[in-house]
Amino acid sequence: MVETNQDLHLEDLTKRFGDFAAVRDLSLTVPNGSFFALLGPSGCGKTTTLRMVAGLEDPTAGRIRMGDQDITALRPYKRPVNTVFQSYALFPHLTIFENVAFGLRRRGIKDYRQKTLDMIELVQLGPYAGRKPAQLSGGQQQRVALGRALINEPGVLLLDEPLGALDLKLRRQMQIELKRIQTEIEVTFVHVTHDQEEAMTMADTIAVMNHGVIEQMGAPGELYENPVTTFVANFLGQSNLIMTDIIDGAGAEVMVDCQGQKIGVSSERSHAKGRKAWLGIRPEKIFASHAHEAERTDSNVLTGGRISDVSFVGVSTQYLVAMPWDQELMVFEQNTGRRPLFENGDEVDLSWSSEHAFLLDADQDAHAGMMRPEDRE
Amino acid sequence: MTHVAPAPAPTGAAVDGETSRRRGWGWLLLVPGMLYLAIFFVFPTIQLFLTSLYDPSGNYVQGYTLTWHFANYVDAIRDTWNLFVRSFVYAGIATAVCLLLGYPLAYAIAFKAGRWKNFMLVLVIAPFFTSFLLRTLSWKTILADQGPVADFLRTIQILPEDGRLLATPLAVIAGLIYNFMPFMTLPLFASLDKVDYRLIEASSDLYSSPLTGFRKVTFPLSLPGVVAGTLLTFIPASGDYINAEILGTPKQYMVGNRIQAAFLTEHDYPLAASLSLTLMLIVVLMVVVYVRRVGTEELV
Amino acid sequence: MATDVTTTSMTERRVGPAKRPRRNAGRWISDHLVLMVGILVLAYMFVPIGYIFALSFNQPSGGETGHQSAGAQFEAFTWTNWSTICEPEGLCRSLRLSIQVSITATVIATILGTLMAFALVRHSFRGRGSSNLLIFLPMATPEVVMGSSLLAMFVSTGFDSVLGFVTIVIAHVLFCLSFVVVTVKARLTGMDSRLEQAAMDLYANEWQTFRLVTLPLAMPGIVAAALLSFSLSFDDFIVTNFTAGQSVTFPLYVYGAKLKDFPAQLYVVGTIMFLVSFVFVIAAEVWRRRRARAWA
Numbered sequence: 001m002v003e004t005n006q007d008l009h010l011e012d013l014t015k016r017f018g019d020f021a022a023v024r025d026l027s028l029t030v031p032n033g034s035f036f037a038l039l040g041p042s043g044c045g046k047t048t049t050l051r052m053v054a055g056l057e058d059p060t061a062g063r064i065r066m067g068d069q070d071i072t073a074l075r076p077y078k079r080p081v082n083t084v085f086q087s088y089a090l091f092p093h094l095t096i097f098e099n100v101a102f103g104l105r106r107r108g109i110k111d112y113r114q115k116t117l118d119m120i121e122l123v124q125l126g127p128y129a130g131r132k133p134a135q136l137s138g139g140q141q142q143r144v145a146l147g148r149a150l151i152n153e154p155g156v157l158l159l160d161e162p163l164g165a166l167d168l169k170l171r172r173q174m175q176i177e178l179k180r181i182q183t184e185i186e187v188t189f190v191h192v193t194h195d196q197e198e199a200m201t202m203a204d205t206i207a208v209m210n211h212g213v214i215e216q217m218g219a220p221g222e223l224y225e226n227p228v229t230t231f232v233a234n235f236l237g238q239s240n241l242i243m244t245d246i247i248d249g250a251g252a253e254v255m256v257d258c259q260g261q262k263i264g265v266s267s268e269r270s271h272a273k274g275r276k277a278w279l280g281i282r283p284e285k286i287f288a289s290h291a292h293e294a295e296r297t298d299s300n301v302l303t304g305g306r307i308s309d310v311s312f313v314g315v316s317t318q319y320l321v322a323m324p325w326d327q328e329l330m331v332f333e334q335n336t337g338r339r340p341l342f343e344n345g346d347e348v349d350l351s352w353s354s355e356h357a358f359l360l361d362a363d364q365d366a367h368a369g370m371m372r373p374e375d376r377e
Numbered sequence: 378m379t380h381v382a383p384a385p386a387p388t389g390a391a392v393d394g395e396t397s398r399r400r401g402w403g404w405l406l407l408v409p410g411m412l413y414l415a416i417f418f419v420f421p422t423i424q425l426f427l428t429s430l431y432d433p434s435g436n437y438v439q440g441y442t443l444t445w446h447f448a449n450y451v452d453a454i455r456d457t458w459n460l461f462v463r464s465f466v467y468a469g470i471a472t473a474v475c476l477l478l479g480y481p482l483a484y485a486i487a488f489k490a491g492r493w494k495n496f497m498l499v500l501v502i503a504p505f506f507t508s509f510l511l512r513t514l515s516w517k518t519i520l521a522d523q524g525p526v527a528d529f530l531r532t533i534q535i536l537p538e539d540g541r542l543l544a545t546p547l548a549v550i551a552g553l554i555y556n557f558m559p560f561m562t563l564p565l566f567a568s569l570d571k572v573d574y575r576l577i578e579a580s581s582d583l584y585s586s587p588l589t590g591f592r593k594v595t596f597p598l599s600l601p602g603v604v605a606g607t608l609l610t611f612i613p614a615s616g617d618y619i620n621a622e623i624l625g626t627p628k629q630y631m632v633g634n635r636i637q638a639a640f641l642t643e644h645d646y647p648l649a650a651s652l653s654l655t656l657m658l659i660v661v662l663m664v665v666v667y668v669r670r671v672g673t674e675e676l677v
Numbered sequence: 678m679a680t681d682v683t684t685t686s687m688t689e690r691r692v693g694p695a696k697r698p699r700r701n702a703g704r705w706i707s708d709h710l711v712l713m714v715g716i717l718v719l720a721y722m723f724v725p726i727g728y729i730f731a732l733s734f735n736q737p738s739g740g741e742t743g744h745q746s747a748g749a750q751f752e753a754f755t756w757t758n759w760s761t762i763c764e765p766e767g768l769c770r771s772l773r774l775s776i777q778v779s780i781t782a783t784v785i786a787t788i789l790g791t792l793m794a795f796a797l798v799r800h801s802f803r804g805r806g807s808s809n810l811l812i813f814l815p816m817a818t819p820e821v822v823m824g825s826s827l828l829a830m831f832v833s834t835g836f837d838s839v840l841g842f843v844t845i846v847i848a849h850v851l852f853c854l855s856f857v858v859v860t861v862k863a864r865l866t867g868m869d870s871r872l873e874q875a876a877m878d879l880y881a882n883e884w885q886t887f888r889l890v891t892l893p894l895a896m897p898g899i900v901a902a903a904l905l906s907f908s909l910s911f912d913d914f915i916v917t918n919f920t921a922g923q924s925v926t927f928p929l930y931v932y933g934a935k936l937k938d939f940p941a942q943l944y945v946v947g948t949i950m951f952l953v954s955f956v957f958v959i960a961a962e963v964w965r966r967r968r969a970r971a972w973a
Contacts, residue, residue: 018794054878055877056877056878075877076874076877076878077877077878083878087875089872089874091890100880103880148879149879152880404802405796405802406792407792407793407796409792410792410858411811413789417830417847417848417851418814419811420830421826421829422826424826424829424830425822425826425830465913478721481715481718482718482719483715484711484715485714485716488711489711489715496959499962500719501722503951503958504722504723506951506953507725507729507951508909508927508928508946508947509912509914510931511729511943513730514935519724519725519728555722607947612817613820614820616819616915617819617915632822633819637915640828640919641918646829652733653825657818657819660817660818
C-alpha cells in the first residue's frame, strides 16, 4: 500500500506520441499538503502530465515517485491519487450517492454509506443524493466530482481545469471554496489550468509550462515580479519588453543602453546572456509624469514619450505611450483620483523603481505567451 | 513505434493519446466471431467456388468430381444472362423508387416529426413485425384481378379491360419496393438525424429556393445514409425470389428463382453454385465501384 | 400571432410554419409537402397489415375450417380462426421451432457480435481494416448466395443428413452477426471513454470497470442488437429454406401452405406477431421516456 502524506516527485518525465513530444524531461517536486498549479496554454502538456500522474497515460520515459515509492508502473486503481476531470466524468447511470460512494465501495470500505452521506452534505448537495447527474446543474456536477474524489482521502488530488465550464461568478466562488477546502484538509492539490489569474489566486506554487517543458516554477509573486523568460513575463499579466544593449554586466547592477538612455537593473533580476537583452517592466509599475517634471531620483527614467491612447477601464486607466524608437509602451495607473488623467498627445517621462525591472535573454521571442484575441473568452 | 524507456513502466504504442488499449490482447475478443465467420462464411464460399467447378456430368446421388470445369460459368451465364439483367433492372428500379419514397419519409421523421419522431420510427419498422411471406401474400390479395385496386385502375382507364396487375413485372417490383422500404428509410433517417438542422435553415437563407438548398446542402449531407440505404436495399433485392414467385410468373423470375430451383429441385449443384457466385461477384463489384464513386469510407 | 420575429427560437421554427407571411408560401408548401408525403408512404406500408388483420377474420367459402387459397378475397366474418389457431397441422409446431431457433441464434450472435464490437472499438491491432471487411461481407451477400454456400458446405462435408435445428441456427447466427456488430459498435463509439478512466481512477480494476460502467452503458445497444437479431431470424425465409432440411420453421410453413391449403389461422398468427411486437416496442419506448424524464 502506497503511503500518502508524501511529497510527489516527477523525474525526467517524458511523453511522446509518435514524433511529437508532449512532455519533455519534466522534473518537479510537489511538497505534501501544498496547492500546486500547472499553468500553461492549451497544448503545452499540462493535462498529459496530470494524466501520467493519475496513471491514465504511460510515460515514454521518466519516473513518478510518492515519497520513496516508485509508482510509475502502478495501475491507476493502485495509486493513492484521484482526479477531478474537466468534464466531471460522472457516471450517468448512477445516482449522486452511488457516484460519490464508488471509490469507497471498490476499496471495500464497510461503513461507506455514512461517509458518503457526510461528503454529500459537505459539498452542499444533500437533497440531490438520489438524483442522476443529468438532473444537476454544471456547478452542482462539479461539486459531485470533487466530493467523489476527495472522499477517498487521496495522497494527491489532481484537478484538470475543473472550473473551465463554469461562468465567471461561479468560478470565482469555487476558486475560493477549493482553496479553503485544500487549506483545511491539507491534501496535496495539483491543479491544471490555463487561467493565470486562477493559478495566482489559488496556488502556493506555480509551474508555468510551454511546449512540454517548465519555463519557471515558484511562488506566484516570485513568478510575477521576477520572470525568467519572455513567455512567463507575457503569460502572467502583461509586460513591456524593450530591446537593449548590455553596457556593463559586472557588478551589483547591470547597466544597459535602452535605445539611447541608460537604465540599471539589479543583477539578481537579470536573466540575460550575451550582449543584448530584453528590458522588462510591468505597466502598473511605471509612473508617468509630464515631460521634464520627473524628479531625478535613482529610479530608472525613460524620456521622450507621448501619450497615444487613453483607455478608461474603471479601476484603472490604461495608456499607450509612443516612444521615440517606434515602440508603444503600456502604462496602467490606478484611478486613485489624486491626479488628473493624461490626454492624448501629452508629452511624458516614464519612471519606475529599479527593483521592478528585469532583463531577459534577447534570443527569446518577445511575443511568447502573449494572449491572442482568440484566447480570450 | 514503442520507445524504449529506462523506466520500468510498461509502454505500448500510444494511439491517439489513449493508453487504455495497451497490452494488445484486445484482438482476442475478435477471435470467436472471426472464427465463426471463417468456418461458416469464408469456407462455404470457397466450397461454393469449388462446387461451381465440379464436372457437370456428375449428380447428386453419385457425387461429383472436381475437374476445374470453368466452362460451367460460361454455360450458366449464357443460359441465364437475361435473368441477371432482369434481376438487376428490377432491383435497380425498386431501389430508385424506395429512395424516392423513403427520402421524404426519412426527412419528415428527422425534421418534421417533433415529439412523434420515435413513434414514427416504430411505424416504419412495424410492418416488419409480421411475416415477410404473409405481407407479400396479402399483396397478392390486394392486387388480385377481382380486387379493389385492379377494379379502380380499370375504371379510370389506366388498366385495359383484361389487364392484370398480378403476374406482371409491375407487381414484382411493387413487392420489392414494399418489402425493402425500411432498409432504405432507416439508414436515411440515421444520416439525416445527425445533420444539424441549423445548417438546413442557413441554406434556405442563402439559396433562393428550398429545392436548391436541398440539392446543395441537405442531400450531400445525407449522402452516407443514401449510400447505406441503397446498398442495403439493392443487394438483397437483386437476390430475392419470393416476390417474383408469389407476385409474378416464370416470365418474371429472377436469378434467385433459378438458383433456388437449381439447388433444391434439380439438384444441379455446379450450375447453381456458378450462378450463385456470379451473382455475388457482380454484386460485390457493383458495391465497390459505387462506394468508391460516392466516396464513403466507413461501411460497417 | 404577434410573435417578434427576431426572437423566434430554433425549436419554434422547426415544428410550425414560419411566422413571417411574406416570402414563405413556397416554404410552407415544401414544409408540409414533405410531411404529407411521408405520412402517405407510411400509410402505404400499413395497407398489407390491414389486409392481414382483416383476413384473419375471414370465413372463406372453403368451409368452416377456414382453409382457402392464398390470395383469396374477403368473404365472411368469423371468430373461429382466432379460437382455433393451432388447428392446422404443424402450424404451432413450426412456431415453436421458430421461437427456439431465433432465441438460440440471438443469444449466440449477440455474444459473439458484442465481443467483436468491443474489440473493434476499444482495442487497436493490425488487420482492423480486413476485419471490418470480413464483417461487412455477409451483409453484402444476397441471401440466396449465403444459403446456397452453406448448403453446399453441409453437403460436401457430409452433414446433409442432419440438416435441421443446428444447421438453421448456424445459418441464422451468420447473418445476424454483422448486424449485431454494427449496432453495438454504433453504441460504443458514442460512449465517453473517460468514464472508464474515471472508474479506474476510483479504484476499479479492469473487470470491475467493465462490469459497473462499460456494460451498463453499452446495454441499450446490446439489447437493440439482440432484438434486431431476433426479428431478422424469426422472419427469415431464404437462408432457412436452404439449410432446414426437413424441419419447418414458421416462414417455411407459410411458404409451404401457399402452395396448397392456406389456413386463415396464418393471418391470425401474423396479426398476433404484429400486435405483440408493436406493443413491446411501444412499451419499451414509454419506459425509456420515463427513465429519460427522471434523468432530465
